[in-house]
Structure formats: C-alpha cells, structure tokens
Amino acid sequence: MKKLTLFAAVLFVLAGCVVTSxxxxxxxxxxxxxxxxTDREKQLFAEDKLAELGALLDTHETNDANFYKEYRDVQIYEAITTFDGKKTAWFFRYIILKELNRDNLFVYLNFxxxxxxxxxTVNSGINEIVEEKYLKDAAFKAFIDNMRKEFRLYGFSNIQxxxxxxxxxxPEVSRDQIFPLLTLLKSKNLLLDYQAADKNIPAIAQKLDEAIKGSPAGLDKxxxxxIKKSCGLTKLDTSAIxxxxxxxxxxxxxxxxVNKIWMKLL
Incomplete structure (x- = not known):
C-alpha cells in the first residue's frame, strides 16, 4: 500500500513538472x-492591432539588420519563416499566448x-464588471496582475x-464542446427541437434536465x-448554456x- 501511495505521489510530481516545463x-x-x-509595437500587440503591428514589423525587418537577424532566428525556431509581420504577430498572440493561458481562462471565469x-460570453457590459471587480476584489486583482507579470500579458489593461x-x-474551448452538447441533446431526442428555427430553449432545457434526472447512475448529469466545466461556464443553468x-x-x-457538425449528427 505504501509503495502504491509513493508511486502515485511520484506520478503527481512528474505530471506537475511536465505542466511547469x-x-x-x-x-x-x-x-x-x-x-x-519597440514600445509602440508592444502597445499594438496589446491592443490586438495586428495589421498595423505587422506593417511596422515588416518595415523594422527591412531597415534594421540586427533586428532582422534576431527576428529571423525566432521565425526559424518556430518554423514560420514564410510568415509576414502580421502572421508572425498573430502566431504569438493566437497560438503561443493562447496555449500558455488556456488553463487560466477557467480560473478567470470562476471569479x-x-x-x-x-x-x-455575450461580450456586453463585461468591461465595466471587470474594472469594478478589479477595484473591489483583492483576489481578482492579484490574478489580473499575475497575468500581466507571469503569464506574458505584458502591458495589457484590465479590459485588454x-x-x-x-x-x-x-472561442476554441467553447467550440470544442459543441459536438458533446449536441450529442447529449440527440441522446434525449431533443436535437431536432434545438435545431428548429422557432425553438423554445427554456422548454428544451427543462426536458433535458428532466431526462438527465431520470438517467441511470447520473451519467448524463x-x-x-x-461540458460546462470544459467551456468554463460552470455557474450557468441548462437554459443559459x-x-x-x-x-x-x-x-x-x-x-x-457548424453545418458539418449538424450533418454528422442528424
């Protein structure tokens, strides 16, 4: 038993090392x-103005030999040598930063x-919420500040x-759950109801909740x-989801x- 416990502890530590690494x-x-x-280029990166940033990078690359060498070394390392400035900036924002902060999204949403x-999710009224929460919630403030320091959202405002x-x-983590959600609806014969143009979502949600309650061993629940956990919307009820x-x-x-997913399930 002690050996099993020790083995489990070793696996846990190794898993943590992999994530940290x-x-x-x-x-x-x-x-x-x-x-x-440059400072201006960093500002544009934080503002997600990648077209303008890309143009500056292309000019910077042409006019500065030292920058060109180091910039090219980065592109070679990342295997993106065919990328122009805009695509290179996109790669580091939408691939590298996204993967670095994927798990942090769930921490953020839990606040x-x-x-x-x-x-x-609706992307409306959230800016005011974030600014107020930053001022009033010490834990939330510490999290946001840590994003700027340790998780490379350098120079980002609270809203950014x-x-x-x-x-x-x-977008990526939520879209990954479309197929599981529609599959669950299909298993309860509610997929066509959900697809209908004149759908009644509260009624569908009620039927789904009732069907889940009656399922064995709580598997559907x-x-x-x-699904909620994987998209980060853990506090929403079925109708809201x-x-x-x-x-x-x-x-x-x-x-x-989206249409391909529907065609696969219908």
Whole structure:
C-alpha cells in the first residue's frame, strides 16, 4: 500500500513538472519574440492591432539588420519563416499566448458570477464588471496582475486582459464542446427541437434536465457538468448554456464547420 501511495505521489510530481516545463517553454518562446519589439509595437500587440503591428514589423525587418537577424532566428525556431509581420504577430498572440493561458481562462471565469459569465460570453457590459471587480476584489486583482507579470500579458489593461480571454482563448474551448452538447441533446431526442428555427430553449432545457434526472447512475448529469466545466461556464443553468451556444458561440463560429457538425449528427 505504501509503495502504491509513493508511486502515485511520484506520478503527481512528474505530471506537475511536465505542466511547469510546458508553461516555461511557452513563456520563453513568447519572450524571444516580444523582447524584440519597440514600445509602440508592444502597445499594438496589446491592443490586438495586428495589421498595423505587422506593417511596422515588416518595415523594422527591412531597415534594421540586427533586428532582422534576431527576428529571423525566432521565425526559424518556430518554423514560420514564410510568415509576414502580421502572421508572425498573430502566431504569438493566437497560438503561443493562447496555449500558455488556456488553463487560466477557467480560473478567470470562476471569479465571475452566473450573470457575469453571461455578460462575458455575450461580450456586453463585461468591461465595466471587470474594472469594478478589479477595484473591489483583492483576489481578482492579484490574478489580473499575475497575468500581466507571469503569464506574458505584458502591458495589457484590465479590459485588454478580458478581451484576450474572450476573443483568443474562449472561442476554441467553447467550440470544442459543441459536438458533446449536441450529442447529449440527440441522446434525449431533443436535437431536432434545438435545431428548429422557432425553438423554445427554456422548454428544451427543462426536458433535458428532466431526462438527465431520470438517467441511470447520473451519467448524463456528469456529461452536462463536463461540458460546462470544459467551456468554463460552470455557474450557468441548462437554459443559459443552450441559449448562449445557440445565440453566440455557434454564430461566431465558421458556419461551414457548424453545418458539418449538424450533418454528422442528424
């Protein structure tokens, strides 16, 4: 028994080391790029003005031999030598920073109430919420400050931190749960109801909740909770989840991809 406990402890430590090592690598990869930027270029990166930033990087690369060498070394290391300035900036914001901060999204959303999670998803009224919470919630303030220091959201304002989570990290993690959500609805014969143009989402949610209550061993309840956990919207009820996926998340997604999911399930 002691050997099993020791073995489990070793695995836990090793797993933690892997996560820490991966985070460390993402940070180093980002810093190699970011430390080459001028103050103006850093400001544009925080503002997500990648077209303007890309144009500056292209000019910088042409006019500064030292910058060109270091910048090119970064591109070679990342295997993005064919990328222009805009694509390079996009890569570091939407790939490297996103992966570094994927788990931080869930911590961030856990600070928000159900109504605030809805505001975050709808992307309306959330800026005021974030600013007020930063002033009044010491733990939230510490988290945001740590994002700017340890997780490479250098120079980001409070609102820009929120925009990064909402526009860079959240779309991918929420879209990953479309198929599981629709599959759960299909298993309860509610998929066609949810697809209908004149759908009644509160009624569908009620039927889904009732069907889940009657399922054996709570498997379906676990599936729904896993969906909420995996997209970060843990404080929302079933009706809110179905509404936000229908009205926001799936509408923001490429519609050809959405249609392929529907075709696969219908």
């Amino acid at each position: 991966e985070s460390f690598r993402y940070k180093n990869r980002f810093d190699r790029f970011y430390n080459l930027l 928000l109430s159900a109504n605030e999670q809805t505001a975050f 931190v929120n925009e990064f989570f909402r526009n860079v990290v959240f 676990s599936a729904l909770e896993d 179905l509404s936000l996926y229908n009205d926001i998340i799936m509408k923001e997604m490429d519609q050809d991809a």
